[in-house]
Amino acid sequence: MKTNLSRNFKATAAFLLLSGSVAFAQDGGVSSVSDLDKAYHNWYNLDAKLDKIPGVSVNRAYNELLISKQPRKKVVVAVIDSGTDINHEELQGKIWVNKNEIPGNGIDDDNNGYIDDVNGWGFLGNAAGENIEYETYEYVRLLRKLAPKYKNVTSAQGLSEAELKEYNTYLTTRKNYEKELDEKLKTKQNLDAFGEVLAHCEALVTKHLEKDTYTVQELKAISSTDVDLVRAKTWLVTKYNQGFTRESFIGYKAHIDKYVNYHLNLDFNPRTIVADNPTDINDNKYGNSNVIGPRADHGTPVSGIIAGIRGNGVGVDGIAENVEIMVLRAVPSGDEYDKDIALAIRYAVDNGANIINMSFGKDFSPEKHFVDEAVKYAESKNVLLVHAAGNDSKNIDNADNFPTKQLLDGTRSSTWLEVGATSKNLDKTFIGTFSNYGQKNVDLFAPGVDLILLAPDNKYDQMDGTSFASPVVSGVAALVWSYYPELTALELKDVLLQSSVKYPKLKVYYPTEEKSKKTTKFSTLSASGGVVNAFEALKLAERVVQEKNL
Structure with missing residues (x-):
């Protein structure tokens, strides 16, 4: 079953996969x-x-x-x-x-x-x-179990009835695994790229304001002839207007990291x-x-x-x-x-x-x-x-x-x-x-x-x-x-x-x-x-x- 998420946090899932817009919200409850x-x-x-x-x-x-x-x-x-x-x-x-x-x-x-x-x-x-x-995921555990036996098998010919059942399970789990892993890795890549731009823009603003924390109003009030700073300000204001918060970005990034590091990791076995x-x-x-x-x-x-x-x-x-x-x-x-x-x-x-x-x-x-x-x-x-x-x-x-x-x-x-x-x-x-x-x-x-x-x-x-x-x-x-x-x-x-x-x-x-x-x-x-x-x-x-x- 797909993971149940809070309503607002769940809405962040498509923010990079569609238009590049961000609609973040704080997760963890109020x-x-x-x-x-x-x-x-x-x-x-x-x-x-x-x-x-x-x-x-x-x-x-x-x-x-x-x-x-x-x-x-x-x-x-x-x-x-x-x-x-x-x-x-x-x-x-x-x-x-x-x-x-x-x-x-x-x-x-x-x-x-x-x-x-x-x-x-x-x-x-x-x-x-x-x-x-x-x-x-269960199909990852099945794939881990069956891959040593069937990863080099290219035809079902000669397999017993029991082996054929296992082989078909192996093919299905491998397909599911490869599809899900590819999707999550692409999302992780997009999040990492977004994070780099975010860090760069925040660094420019922090240097200009000479403080690490600031309000959106303070951000909007920045006036400068520095082209890079103005671009950073504009980018950040746009994201904040779309509902972005750093906390929810970190939360969603951690959510995707869970898939890559745990749910889809063939080498992970906490049992x-x-x-x-x-x-x-x-x-x-x-x-x-x-x-x-x-x-x-x-x-x-x-x-x-x-x-x-x-x-x-x-x-x-x-x-x-x-x-x-x-x-x-x-x-x-x-x-x-x-x-x-x-x-x-x-x-x-x-x-x-x-x-x-x-x-x-x-x-x-x-x-x-x-x-x-x-x-x-x-x-x-x-x-x-x-x-x-x-x-x-x-x-x-x-x-x-x-x-x-x-x-x-x-x-x-x-x-x-x-x-x-x-x-x-x-x-x-x-x-x-x-x-x-x-x-x-x-x-x-x-x-x-x-x-x-x-x-x-x-x-x-x-x-x-x-x-x-x-x-x-x-x-x-x-x-x-x-x-x-x-x-x-x-x-x-x-x-x-x-x-x-x-x-x-x-x-x-x-x-x-x-x-x-x-x-x-x-x-x-x-x-x-x-x-x-x-x-x-x-x-x-x-x-x-x-x-x-x-």
Whole structure:
């Protein structure tokens, strides 16, 4: 799955590839939501009829259906992700606590196989406290594994059936690798060239003003007969007028460097930190109790959507109140390992999770059988699995985005929901341009464009991604289940699908980053044809439970 970035930071990606203009913005979040666009504040909680905004009607549900009711169950949602800032002010009291574990005593008090797992577990580290932050992509790992055997093979003639499969995988991964590496190296080259011009211009201005820092107004006020200085001033003023900031330039350059140095680096192998065999599911004595990790920037907004404190006037409102987040850190910056995901799913099930949110994905899954067995285990234990459809603007009925509810044995998980992303615009731009779709493999949609969410260190940011549509569904599921615990996971899934809000006449642009003007009916892009809705789901849940009790 393409990396989810803050809305403003993501906009910098094309600045050199198109016209050479710059549209930078500071990444890393802001200290107050008031510093972000108010038009997008909490819109996912709003109602299409009452507020004229196609959110999922959470506020309406609380105000009209739940005003005199009390939740009957504390729902535990396991967030398998990059790590979550459990100290964020908006998540206080919302983090799952393993009450059978004594913090920090170095003993596995509850004998579940994990030492000091008070809030969950980190599958990306070791007992010494070292943690993986960056990883390669799965196709890079496959290429590294297969290249020694197939790099000199020029024909498939004479290969066995198993070898032919490997050879085709090698050819595909090599093609993907070469294409992506070439793109990122060209971007890096452009950034380096831009940086040289920037440094030259700033040096001239600094020398003239005799100081390192200056305002745009001071820059514009420069008057000189020095041609080079005037050119430098003009160039800098133009870039600042286009939204340039040095901080965001440095941030985007670091973002591209991550691809070159880590994600696409055939020689980079941080798995030595874990020191396991990724192809052996029984080699599972690794990890540590650090659930925040070195990059909580993804799991924190995901957790905030589900469980952020409502109505405190501080930041954003989560969806479910009577909920706890079990934090499972298994997704690095790069592609996750199948084994880590499988073990995280099993940990969640064995330690009481009711719902598992999975906002990650990749194009290859060499150990898919590990994940499939874990998914079937979760299904057998009445656990709902919610997965982000991915951010590649593709039809996943015809393309892979692992993990999937389609299992290797030919069956499909019955308690799995696949989620695409919508915007707040009930028009042709309703579907996120990045969102994957599929009438067979995507179950429903949820808000995932222009969401103001939590960021680490008590900050907030505006973000896009199916990664954030998925926890909207997990949050609604947790809300419904907390009031109607009689429902099975399968019944809850059916309630969410059947109650999803349909827009039968709405035509939308096909999701594509190329801004194609080709349209289709919104109803054709998912199995349900709808958007998850808390208000309608609670009403239907009431009817289903009443019928069960007859």
